[in-house]
Amino acid sequence: MSLGGYNGKILRVNLSDGSFEVDPLPKSWVKDYIGGDGFGVKLLFEEVPGGTDPLSADNKLIIGTGPITGTMWPMSGRTVFISKAPLTGIWGESHVGGFLGPELKYAGYDMLVVEGKAEHPVYIRIEDTHLELCEASHLWGSTTDQTTINIKKAHHDPDIQVAAIGPAGERLVRFASVIVNHARAAGRTGMGSVLGSKNVKAIAIRGHGGVDVYDHEGFFELAKKAHRRVRENPQAREMGKWGTWILTAVKQEIGELPTYNHRTGVFPGFEKLTGDYIRPRFTISDRACFGCSLGCKKVNYVKTGPFAGTLEEGPEYEGLMAFGSSLGIDDYATTLKANQICNRYGMDIISAGATIGFAIEAFENGVITEKDTGGLKLEWGNREQAIHLLEMIAARQEFGNLLAEGSKRAAESIGKGAGKYAMHVKGLEVSGQDGRTHRSIGLGHATAARGADHLRSLVVVDQLGYEDVAAKRWGADKLPEIIDPYTEKYKATAVVESENAYCIRDTLIVCWYSVSWPPIFWMEDFAEMLPFATGVKHFGSVKNLTEIAERVVTMKRLFNKREGITRRDDNLPDRFTKEPMPEGPGKGQTVDLDPMLDDYYRLRGWDLKTGLPTEETIKRLSLEWTKAHS
Amino acid sequence: MLILPSQLVVDYTKCTGCRICELACTAKKEGRFQPSLARLKIVRYDDLGIDLPNVCGPCETAPCVDICPVYAIRRDPISKMTFLDNDRCILCKSCVGACVNGVILLDTKRMRIIKCDHCGGDPECAKACPTGAISYSHVSVAPSLDRHDKISSYLREIERTAQESGGAE
Ligand code: SF4
Numbered sequence: 001m002s003l004g005g006y007n008g009k010i011l012r013v014n015l016s017d018g019s020f021e022v023d024p025l026p027k028s029w030v031k032d033y034i035g036g037d038g039f040g041v042k043l044l045f046e047e048v049p050g051g052t053d054p055l056s057a058d059n060k061l062i063i064g065t066g067p068i069t070g071t072m073w074p075m076s077g078r079t080v081f082i083s084k085a086p087l088t089g090i091w092g093e094s095h096v097g098g099f100l101g102p103e104l105k106y107a108g109y110d111m112l113v114v115e116g117k118a119e120h121p122v123y124i125r126i127e128d129t130h131l132e133l134c135e136a137s138h139l140w141g142s143t144t145d146q147t148t149i150n151i152k153k154a155h156h157d158p159d160i161q162v163a164a165i166g167p168a169g170e171r172l173v174r175f176a177s178v179i180v181n182h183a184r185a186a187g188r189t190g191m192g193s194v195l196g197s198k199n200v201k202a203i204a205i206r207g208h209g210g211v212d213v214y215d216h217e218g219f220f221e222l223a224k225k226a227h228r229r230v231r232e233n234p235q236a237r238e239m240g241k242w243g244t245w246i247l248t249a250v251k252q253e254i255g256e257l258p259t260y261n262h263r264t265g266v267f268p269g270f271e272k273l274t275g276d277y278i279r280p281r282f283t284i285s286d287r288a289c290f291g292c293s294l295g296c297k298k299v300n301y302v303k304t305g306p307f308a309g310t311l312e313e314g315p316e317y318e319g320l321m322a323f324g325s326s327l328g329i330d331d332y333a334t335t336l337k338a339n340q341i342c343n344r345y346g347m348d349i350i351s352a353g354a355t356i357g358f359a360i361e362a363f364e365n366g367v368i369t370e371k372d373t374g375g376l377k378l379e380w381g382n383r384e385q386a387i388h389l390l391e392m393i394a395a396r397q398e399f400g401n402l403l404a405e406g407s408k409r410a411a412e413s414i415g416k417g418a419g420k421y422a423m424h425v426k427g428l429e430v431s432g433q434d435g436r437t438h439r440s441i442g443l444g445h446a447t448a449a450r451g452a453d454h455l456r457s458l459v460v461v462d463q464l465g466y467e468d469v470a471a472k473r474w475g476a477d478k479l480p481e482i483i484d485p486y487t488e489k490y491k492a493t494a495v496v497e498s499e500n501a502y503c504i505r506d507t508l509i510v511c512w513y514s515v516s517w518p519p520i521f522w523m524e525d526f527a528e529m530l531p532f533a534t535g536v537k538h539f540g541s542v543k544n545l546t547e548i549a550e551r552v553v554t555m556k557r558l559f560n561k562r563e564g565i566t567r568r569d570d571n572l573p574d575r576f577t578k579e580p581m582p583e584g585p586g587k588g589q590t591v592d593l594d595p596m597l598d599d600y601y602r603l604r605g606w607d608l609k610t611g612l613p614t615e616e617t618i619k620r621l622s623l624e625w626t627k628a629h630s
Numbered sequence: 631m632l633i634l635p636s637q638l639v640v641d642y643t644k645c646t647g648c649r650i651c652e653l654a655c656t657a658k659k660e661g662r663f664q665p666s667l668a669r670l671k672i673v674r675y676d677d678l679g680i681d682l683p684n685v686c687g688p689c690e691t692a693p694c695v696d697i698c699p700v701y702a703i704r705r706d707p708i709s710k711m712t713f714l715d716n717d718r719c720i721l722c723k724s725c726v727g728a729c730v731n732g733v734i735l736l737d738t739k740r741m742r743i744i745k746c747d748h749c750g751g752d753p754e755c756a757k758a759c760p761t762g763a764i765s766y767s768h769v770s771v772a773p774s775l776d777r778h779d780k781i782s783s784y785l786r787e788i789e790r791t792a793q794e795s796g797g798a799e
């Protein structure tokens with residue numbers, strides 16, 4: 001049987017000796033892992049042993065695609081960066097939109113594995129079968145946009161897709177990102193510093209080939225139908241107009257707009273961070289990622305004020321939160337400027353904002369003093385100061401050097417109980433949700449493989465009251481509790497099933513939007529499409545896909561087990577479990593994590609005491625082989 | 631004055647740069663997904679947030695027709711669409727250089743010229759475009775002059791912002 005969708009090739013570059021190697025993609029991987037995250041966890045588990053220093057030559061960085069990357073399936077242009085994470089020391093992955101992954105497929109490869117460490121700065125150039133390491137000393141120190149333009153010019157080809165790190169990645173800022181297409185960030189967990197530690201400034205890809213699916217006519221028709229479903233979906237159309245800014249007002253209304261470092265969920269100045277306010281004043285164009293008919297990206301221009309002249313895409317809702325409400329800043333232009341700096345210098349806007357928020361709150365409580373900050377009086381709502389701190393982090397300059405380590409490490413080195421103000425799980429800063437007003441995300445933040453993650457299991461259906469969808473997915477008998485944001489009951493069911501569907505999403509790879517929200521495509525749609533794309537009949541059943549998802553989720557857990565993660569680490573900052581939400585519709589709420597964790601482990605087949613996969617589960621998912629790599 | 635019946639009409643302000651049109655084009659014409667062989671091309675300026683669809687036509691005087699030494703590219707007398715007669719083509723590549731929209735290609739693998747034929751009057755790209763940035767409709771010369779104006783003002787804007795930001799693609 002010939003496989004559709006895949007190239008059947010893994011490209012490896014060994015930076016230490018400058019060699020390239022093309023390995024065949026093991027056929028056995030396809031049925032068990034599909035692609036994307038699945039291939040990534042398999043390879044990383046086997047090849048990066050427990051205890052490896054993420055910033056050492058022994059760590060590896062994987063750029064992954066899936067079987068439908070580069071085809072016309074809606075929103076299938078996404079790419080994943082996978083590595084052991086410098087920010088957390090555990091499983092790390094970061095997905096990004098843009099055009100990189102499809103180009104890698106057109107060049108003829110399914111994955112790129114970056115190994116070893118170069119002696120001096122290089123960039124990796126891939127043009128079909130032409131593979132080379134190019135000198136990049138002249139680019140070291142330059143921003144991601146300069147680097148991108150420079151590489152395109154050097155090779156006289158505007159269609160090269162570049163993934164670049166900025167000065168933050170070079171300086172090993174723990175939450176450094178990789179940037180593609182100027183403003184799309186593989187932001188979380190510090191993938192940029194992995195490349196920085198390997199002396200890789202950029203990866204430049206150009207491919208002239210194509211992707212052949214198994215049944216072209218059938219797939220093409222199905223893809224067109226799928227695009228129509230996106231185009232006709234009213235929520236997707238709204239999303240196309242407002243992007244993720246649509247969330248600000250919703251979050252404020254339900255009292256879940258993280259404000260003052262997650263102290264509260266209500267922000268008086270929220271209006272200036274809403275789509276209604278921003279779009280007519282700042283937006284100059286709408287853009288999309290590869291193959292996307294929704295188009296959530298907005299390019300914006302600031303005409304007046306201290307940040308006049310800023311032309312930049314974004315930020316997403318998370319950026320509005322991280323540099324807006326969370327720092328008490330009611331000014332869109334500041335968030336755009338922060339986004340620009342994060343993109344150019346290569347940093348994750350969520351972790352950057354949260355680490356600054358941590359510092360401000362610690363300062364307010366006398367745990368950080370002017371002696372630490374070099375005379376800066378940290379305060380909420382100070383726009384210029386927030387931007388200044390961000391620049392100091394990118395440069396690892398003075399106080400910025402401490403913050404560049406992320407909130408967990410910074411709190412540890414300050415001591416004096418500073419950890420109380422560091423909002424992270426397993427070292428990853430908490431994203432723009434709050435378990436107190438949305439219980440299922442409390443569980444999601446606590447259990448996700450990479451730390452406080454909003455992308456692997458965030459249930460939207462419960463919070464936004466999609467009763468019919470909830471009944472269809474989880475059974476009408478679980479209503480109304482399962483969509484009640486203030487109760488722990490049934491939340492593990494919703495989280496596990498969503499995590500499974502999103503896991504398949506991340507193996508394909510498709511975008512969060514259209515799967516996670518609005519709820520357009522789900523498991524049954526993937527089960528219908530995948531056999532056309534790949535020819536693998538096994539993918540044609542939701543049951544089989546669910547088993548693959550369980551396998552991949554459990555493997556990430558086994559990866560983290562090697563690093564010492566157990567139930568004890570599946571925790572939330574005390575703020576969410578002990579400090580009641582002070583105001584708003586969720587006033588008085590806290591998260592009771594333990595009953596949800598019990599349910600979650602039970603559904604996953606993980607031990608209730610340790611939170612680790614049981615022997616039986618390991619056997620059921622055919623993961624005995626992992627024991628040889630413990 | 632030549633009256634052009636239906637043509638591919640572009641409104642670049644609507645284009646999001648998703649390249650679904652390139653995918654749909656090659657899905658139909660090549661039986662696979664291969665944007666490098668698409669009969670149209672989206673030029674994306676990531677740093678300016680601008681995307682420009684380049685399609686075949688509308689050309690009142692078509693340089694490809696004029697330049698072809700063996701009359702392999704001609705204009706259909708009824709649809710006015712310019713088309714390539716592969717049997718006559720000697721692969722001299724003159725048309726590739728002459729096309730003002732840069733959408734005539736030489737496929738070096740299979741050694742053939744690739745040129746848009748408006749899908750015989752039912753263009754796949756226009757059907758696939760989710761934003762209406764490409765449509766297939768009747769144009770007179772006026773809109774294409776209009777298009778020229780728009781693009782010039784656009785280029786001026788690119789230059790201006792490039793100078794402001796101190797470097798552009
Ligand atoms: S009209 Fe047909 S051949 Fe021409 S660009 Fe559109 S899809 Fe391609």
Ligand code: SF4
Nearest residue numbers: 645646648649651759
């Ligand atoms: S399909 Fe339409 S919106 Fe997308 S790139 Fe093509 S012309 Fe632009």
